[in-house]
Amino acid sequence: MSEKKEIIVKAVGVEKHYGVGESLVKALQGIDLDIYSGEYLSILGPSGSGKSTFFNMVGGLDLPTLGSVSIDGYDIQELSQSQLAWLRCNRIGYIFQSFNLIGVMTALENVTLPMLLKGESEEEANAHGMGILKKVELYDRWDHKPDELSGGQQQRVAIGRALANNPKIILADEPTGNLDLKTGEEVIKILKNLSEDYGTTVITATHDMKMLNISTRVVWILDGKVEKIRERKDLQIHIGGMGH
Amino acid sequence: MDKLPNQKPLPLSNTIRISWNGLKMRIGRSIITLSGVILAIAFLASIWFNHDIMTGLKIMGTNDENLLLILQENKINLNELGLDDKTKWLIILSLLVSAVGIINAMLMSVTERYREIGTMKCLGALDSLIIKLFVIESGILGFAGSLLGVIIGVFIAYIPLLIQYGSYVFSVFNFMDFLKSSSYAILIGMSLSIVFAIYPAYVAAKMKPVEAMRVEA
Numbered sequence: 203m204s205e206k207k208e209i210i211v212k213a214v215g216v217e218k219h220y221g222v223g224e225s226l227v228k229a230l231q232g233i234d235l236d237i238y239s240g241e242y243l244s245i246l247g248p249s250g251s252g253k254s255t256f257f258n259m260v261g262g263l264d265l266p267t268l269g270s271v272s273i274d275g276y277d278i279q280e281l282s283q284s285q286l287a288w289l290r291c292n293r294i295g296y297i298f299q300s301f302n303l304i305g306v307m308t309a310l311e312n313v314t315l316p317m318l319l320k321g322e323s324e325e326e327a328n329a330h331g332m333g334i335l336k337k338v339e340l341y342d343r344w345d346h347k348p349d350e351l352s353g354g355q356q357q358r359v360a361i362g363r364a365l366a367n368n369p370k371i372i373l374a375d376e377p378t379g380n381l382d383l384k385t386g387e388e389v390i391k392i393l394k395n396l397s398e399d400y401g402t403t404v405i406t407a408t409h410d411m412k413m414l415n416i417s418t419r420v421v422w423i424l425d426g427k428v429e430k431i432r433e434r435k436d437l438q439i440h441i442g443g444m445g446h
Numbered sequence: 447m448d449k450l451p452n453q454k455p456l457p458l459s460n461t462i463r464i465s466w467n468g469l470k471m472r473i474g475r476s477i478i479t480l481s482g483v484i485l486a487i488a489f490l491a492s493i494w495f496n497h498d499i500m501t502g503l504k505i506m507g508t509n510d511e512n513l514l515l516i517l518q519e520n521k522i523n524l525n526e527l528g529l530d531d532k533t534k535w536l537i538i539l540s541l542l543v544s545a546v547g548i549i550n551a552m553l554m555s556v557t558e559r560y561r562e563i564g565t566m567k568c569l570g571a572l573d574s575l576i577i578k579l580f581v582i583e584s585g586i587l588g589f590a591g592s593l594l595g596v597i598i599g600v601f602i603a604y605i606p607l608l609i610q611y612g613s614y615v616f617s618v619f620n621f622m623d624f625l626k627s628s629s630y631a632i633l634i635g636m637s638l639s640i641v642f643a644i645y646p647a648y649v650a651a652k653m654k655p656v657e658a659m660r661v662e663a
Contacts, residue, residue, distance in 0.1 A: 252618070254659065257658050258659060263568065263654070263655045263656045263658075264654070265582060276450055281450060282452070283455070283572070283573065284451055284452040284453045285451070285558050286449040287453035287567070287570045287572050288450060288451055288570065289450060290567075290568055290569070290570050290655070291453060291569060291570020295551060296565075296569070296657060296658070298565070300561075302561060302562075302564075302565040302658055304562055304565065304566070305471065305562070306464075306467050306468045306470075306471035306472070307467065308462075311467075313551040314569060315566075315569055316512070316569045318456060318457075319453070319456055319569055319570040319571060319575075320570065321454050324460070347471075363569070368459065376536055376658055394627065
């Protein structure tokens with residue numbers, strides 16, 4: 203990647219504590235990390251490592267106990283609830299392991315919900331939403347409810363929803379975790395294209411080796427600290443070593 | 447660095463539509479929530495309807511010997527025109543039971559939908575939107591339940607009255623009184639549903655967006 207490195211998420215000395223006194227648990231013990239605009243970053247770590255806690259913080263879903271997290275230049279601790287909602291709505295697209303489509307809404311309604319929350323009128327949102335469904339190849343399924351769609355189709359609707367407001371950051375939590383190999387690959391391809399064609403920053407928590415393989419960088423979290431960070435070129439060797 | 451704008455609230459028409467669609471899709475749960483309101487309002491409305499007619503009959507009975515005879519046969523106290531204390535207590539109790547039912551059903555609905563609520567907050571929904579969604583939902587259920595309750599109340603009140611007093615019921619029937627009792631019953635049912643949904647709605651609104659990330663074991 204030869205373009206200049208602009209920082210989109212900056213974590214400085216991030217700590218997260220749960221409980222008090224003797225039962226105090228330090229889930230994160232001082233994490234410093236810069237995430238650059240347009241990169242595809244994967245966060246790895248065993249369960250209980252603090253990976254999810256850090257991941258949620260980077261996505262503006264949780265606040266640090268100590269230290270600071272800035273998203274697109276804004277320190278999330280200094281934002282009001284309403285400003286945080288604006289940031290999540292306009293700057294970040296979320297993709298979940300279990301898709302999290304709103305079950306009572308059609309594919310189109312799911313995709314247009316963030317647009318309506320952003321303030322688009324219904325006509326604008328519907329036209330815009332149909333365009334997005336076309337992009338994820340679900341144009342003819344716009345009026346289907348999530349339970350009438352396959353897992354892969356649901357995840358594509360979810361990706362469409364995440365893209366609704368042209369976010370700068372896509373936060374994907376194990377996006378291939380509930381999908382079979384082939385649909386998982388489709389999802390990876392969409393995310394990769396996004397990152398390459400539109401310069402969207404993709405941050406994922408994953409165990410999927412194929413996801414790691416296309417990442418710009420991989421960050422390993424262990425015991426609430428950054429254990430190591432690897433660039434893509436070093437990574438290929440690493441995965442080659444693991445995958446035989 | 448520019449100050450970040452505040453998130454704008456979703457227009458009410460969209461909010462109502464989301465609530466309405468949710469109700470339609472979760473028809474099973476909606477009916478359970480509804481039944482408590484239906485029963486309480488049917489009870490309340492039937493007592494009021496009965497009271498309206500009985501008051502008319504007691505007054506008419508002073509000038510009509512046949513009617514007086516029937517009233518006396520049925521051991522009706524002709525001097526007592528208001529509702530007795532026992533009936534008032536029963537009404538209050540039935541409304542209380544219904545209120546507890548509403549809180550319970552709405553809290554269950556919040557628990558069932560933690561992930562949906564979390565997801566909406568991830569997408570940029572404000573706390574106030576979540577509160578509105580639940581309160582509107584409960585208000586619609588309250589209105590529908592009260593309306594059904596009033597209809598059932600009509601049957602509960604009028605069938606025995608017609609059997610006992612026959613056409614006298616028609617001669618003392620006053621449409622304005624009927625309308626008044628019906629609207630009060632619906633108003634009470636709706637207010638009950640809205641007021642007692644506020645706490646569950648608040649619980650829902652305070653849910654953190656991180657909840658959306660939770661994966662069921």
